[in-house]
Amino acid sequence: MELKKLLQSVQEAYASLLNATVVILDQSFTPVTRVSRMNDLTESILSTFRFSKNFGRLRRAMWVDTDVIGVKSLITPVIVQDEAALFIWAGVFIEEGTKSWIEFFRKEQQHSYPLHLAKVVSLEQMQEKIECIEKMAKICTRLVQSQREKQEYHHRIQLLNSMIQSFSKKKLGVENHLRLFQKIDPSIEFVAYAERISPDKFLMKHAIGEEVKPLRQLLLYSDAPIVKFLSENKQPLVIENAESHLFVSSIFKQKSKPSFFLAYPLIIDEELVGILFGGSFRAKRFTTFQAEKTVQMIASVMTIHLQYEKTLALLDRHLMRLSNLNDMSKVINMANDVDELLHMIGDLAQYLVSSKLVTIVIGNRHHYIKNHLISQEQLDEYINHLEKRCLEGKQSSFLKLNKTPFGFMIEAFFLLSEEINGALAVHVEKEEDLKEAEVYITTLLNFSQERLRKLVEGDHKELVLSYEKEPKELLECLTKREKEVLKQLIQGRSNREIADHLFISVHTVKNHISNIFHKLGVTDRSQLIAMVYKLNYENSRNKD
Numbered sequence: 122m123e124l125k126k127l128l129q130s131v132q133e134a135y136a137s138l139l140n141a142t143v144v145i146l147d148q149s150f151t152p153v154t155r156v157s158r159m160n161d162l163t164e165s166i167l168s169t170f171r172f173s174k175n176f177g178r179l180r181r182a183m184w185v186d187t188d189v190i191g192v193k194s195l196i197t198p199v200i201v202q203d204e205a206a207l208f209i210w211a212g213v214f215i216e217e218g219t220k221s222w223i224e225f226f227r228k229e230q231q232h233s234y235p236l237h238l239a240k241v242v243s244l245e246q247m248q249e250k251i252e253c254i255e256k257m258a259k260i261c262t263r264l265v266q267s268q269r270e271k272q273e274y275h276h277r278i279q280l281l282n283s284m285i286q287s288f289s290k291k292k293l294g295v296e297n298h299l300r301l302f303q304k305i306d307p308s309i310e311f312v313a314y315a316e317r318i319s320p321d322k323f324l325m326k327h328a329i330g331e332e333v334k335p336l337r338q339l340l341l342y343s344d345a346p347i348v349k350f351l352s353e354n355k356q357p358l359v360i361e362n363a364e365s366h367l368f369v370s371s372i373f374k375q376k377s378k379p380s381f382f383l384a385y386p387l388i389i390d391e392e393l394v395g396i397l398f399g400g401s402f403r404a405k406r407f408t409t410f411q412a413e414k415t416v417q418m419i420a421s422v423m424t425i426h427l428q429y430e431k432t433l434a435l436l437d438r439h440l441m442r443l444s445n446l447n448d449m450s451k452v453i454n455m456a457n458d459v460d461e462l463l464h465m466i467g468d469l470a471q472y473l474v475s476s477k478l479v480t481i482v483i484g485n486r487h488h489y490i491k492n493h494l495i496s497q498e499q500l501d502e503y504i505n506h507l508e509k510r511c512l513e514g515k516q517s518s519f520l521k522l523n524k525t526p527f528g529f530m531i532e533a534f535f536l537l538s539e540e541i542n543g544a545l546a547v548h549v550e551k552e553e554d555l556k557e558a559e560v561y562i563t564t565l566l567n568f569s570q571e572r573l574r575k576l577v578e579g580d581h582k583e584l585v586l587s588y589e590k591e592p593k594e595l596l597e598c599l600t601k602r603e604k605e606v607l608k609q610l611i612q613g614r615s616n617r618e619i620a621d622h623l624f625i626s627v628h629t630v631k632n633h634i635s636n637i638f639h640k641l642g643v644t645d646r647s648q649l650i651a652m653v654y655k656l657n658y659e660n661s662r663n664k665d
Contacts, residue, residue, distance in 0.1 A: 124268045128261060129154045132209075135257040139211055139250055141240060142167075145199075145261065146208045148177070153207060162238040166192065166213055177205050182251045182258070187212065191219050192239055197254045199261040206265050211254055217243040295423070296327050311379070313398040314423075315341055323348060323396060332377060332402050339372070341396075346371055351386040352393045357420075358384045363400070377402060385420040389428050397423060434618060441615040442473055442561065448646050450568040459576045463489035466569050470547050472611070473561040478530075478548035482508050483577060484541050494548055495527050503546075507532070511544045518566075520559060529555060533562050537574045598640050606633040610646065611653050 128145055136143040136157035144156040150172040156163075166187045182197040194212025198205035215236070242250065299312040311330030315323040325339040341348050347368040350358060363369045363382040373379065379400040387395035397420050449469060456462035467479045467489040477494040481487075482504065492500055503525070511534065518535045529552065533545045545566060549558045599607065602623075609619040616634070620627045643649045 124264060125153060127264050128207075131257060131260050131264070132157050135253065136211075138253055141195075141211050141214070141250075143209065143211045146172070146210060148205065148207075150176075150208065160235075160238050162235050163213055166194070167210070170194070170210075172208075176208060179205060179208075182255050184247065184251075189213075189236070191215060192236070195250060195254055197258045199258050199265060201262055201265045201269065207261060209254060209258055209261070211250070213239050214247070214250070215239045215241045216247070217241055295426070296329070299327055299329050308401060309399045310401040310403065311399065315339075315396045315398070317394050332379075335375060336372070341372070347384060348393075348396070351384060351396060355386055355388055355391075355393070357386070372398075387420060387424050387427060389424065389431060394427060394431075395423070434615075437615045437617060439557070441618075443564070445646065445650070446473070446561070446564055446568065448650060449565075452650050453569045453572050456572060456576065459483070459487050459573070460489075462569065462573055462576055463487060466545065466565060466573075467491055469565055470545065470562060473565065474531075474547050474549060474554070474558045476548045476558075477550070478527075478546075480504060480507065480546045481543065482511055483537065483543040483573075484508075484512065487577075499527065503530075507544055507546055510534075511542050518570075520563065522555065531555065531558055531562055533566055535566055535570055537570070537577050541577060543573070599637060603633050603637050603640075606630060607637055607649075607653070610634065610637075611650060 132143050132145055132154050140158075142156060142158045142160065142163035144152055144167070145154045147153050156167070166189060169188045171188075176196055176198070179196065179198040180200065182195055184193050185196050186192075187194055192213050192215055194210060194214070197209040197211070199207035199209065201207075295314055299314060311328070311333045313325055313328040313330075313333055313336055315325045318324045321343040323341040323343075325336050325341070328334060328336040343349065343352065347358070350368070358368070360366050360369060360382045362380065364378045364380060366382070368384075369378055369382050379402050382400040383398070385397040385399075386393050387397060446469075449465070453462065453465060456465060463481050463483075467481055468491075470476065471479045471491055477492075478500075479489070479491045480500075480503070481489040488504070490500070490504070495503070510532075518533075521532045521534070523530045523532050523546075527548070529549045531547050531549055533547075535543050535545070537543055545562060547558065547562055549555055605623060606619060609622060614622065616627050616630045619630045623630075638644065638649065641649060641652060643652065
């Protein structure tokens with residue numbers, strides 16, 4: 122049933138209970154319903170009744186004077202979301218004991234109002250009528266609130282559906298999500314989004330609203346009070362009267378601070394990956410529940426979007442790294458000695474697995490070590506243990522997971538000849554990354570084992586890269602930004618990952634890569650990687 126019909130039904134019932142004329146008006150005092158129990162007196166008085174703007178401040182029923190001296194009516198606000206959405210007018214009444222005086226005044230002024238139609242009520246009856254009409258107002262409040270919630274629900278569902286449709290077509294980015302956030306709940310004046318860019322840092326990448334423009338590119342650290350709270354509790358934070366709150370002051374350094382503030386954590390795999398902010402600088406009143414539900418809806422869609430982006434980036438990264446591994450099979454065949462090849466294998470293992478500790482041993486003759494994890498004493502003890510197991514190992518290649526005091530080590534033992542065994546040991550920080558790391562390490566060894574065998578046995582031809590310039594001289598011709606892009610390329614990152622890491626567009630990344638290829642005289646990534654690894658190895662050997 123439509124809202125007007127429902128209000129009309131309630132009005133008819135209460136007009137009978139009050140034994141009076143009743144009508145429901147909107148905020149501009151225009152009738153929303155048909156007048157119930159109208160008579161000549163109430164029609165005359167309603168046509169001349171002056172509705173004051175001050176009625177908008179009413180919070181409960183009130184007796185008011187009409188244009189006819191001594192004749193009163195009832196005005197009652199219908200409060201929805203802390204404001205008068207409608208008004209109930211009921212009348213007319215004469216207070217007991219004043220009718221004779223009113224009749225005398227009417228004769229003196231020669232008024233022709235049919236006052237005999239007015240209801241004479243005692244003070245007790247007046248109080249009863251106030252209580253009765255306030256009950257009517259509460260019913261109307263529930264009806265209007267229910268109707269608004271229904272409309273808001275459909276409105277939000279439509280916007281949410283448009284977000285999901287755009288999201289599925291890859292047309293909706295984070296900023297558009299935030300703008301829709303404001304459309305769903307216009308009372309939220311500003312929105313912002315901080316993305317986790319490192320284990321201990323969040324960057325405010327988007328801030329929509331004039332007052333929050335200074336927040337763009339703001340860094341929030343993991344030990345900041347609000348970040349710490351959201352990370353530990355994983356629950357939204359809603360703050361009213363927020364001007365002096367510690368969490369708000371830690372973000373808004375300017376004099377002007379929001380009066381209402383909320384922060385919603387975006388969680389993926391139990392980890393805080395981003396924070397959604399919203400609030401208002403001017404709003405006097407807020408429906409906290411409504412605002413929180415709005416943020417929850419948007420945050421849910423944004424979390425799905427971020428999860429989708431994370432999955433795509435992960436897949437893209439895997440494909441890129443496997444592609445780089447394939448390219449490196451050509452580079453590996455260009456190695457001229459065992460140490461150079463171990464340097465290539467070790468660096469690749471570190472990049473592929475993002476490892477802080479990589480060790481390669483071949484018998485007790487060749488070593489490669491890159492350590493940013495443990496002390497020298499721990500390292501020596503571990504290498505001695507690894508060498509011992511390598512020398513005493515089986516005459517076959519196999520992979521083993523070793524849980525050490527400093528974390529997981531994937532140890533790949535390989536056979537180079539009947540007398541020579543080797544081992545590649547790589548530290549993996551997270552247990553969930555072990556399977557992925559095993560794939561990379563196994564593939565890397567498959568590519569490099571044959572070349573390593575030839576180099577160890579001394580049965581190989583010299584394969585030397587020839588360039589018109591020395592590699593070091595070539596790299597010096599690159600700009601600072603091109604060197605940054607080159608570093609990301611060598612780490613196996615895709616164009617999209619490089620763009621996100623350096624805060625530039627994918628198109629700009631492609632231009633930088635094209636310039637790098639042109640300046641270094643290479644035509645593909647494998648040639649580029651070969652040149653850089655050769656330079657890294659030479660620099661490392663020169664330092665030694």
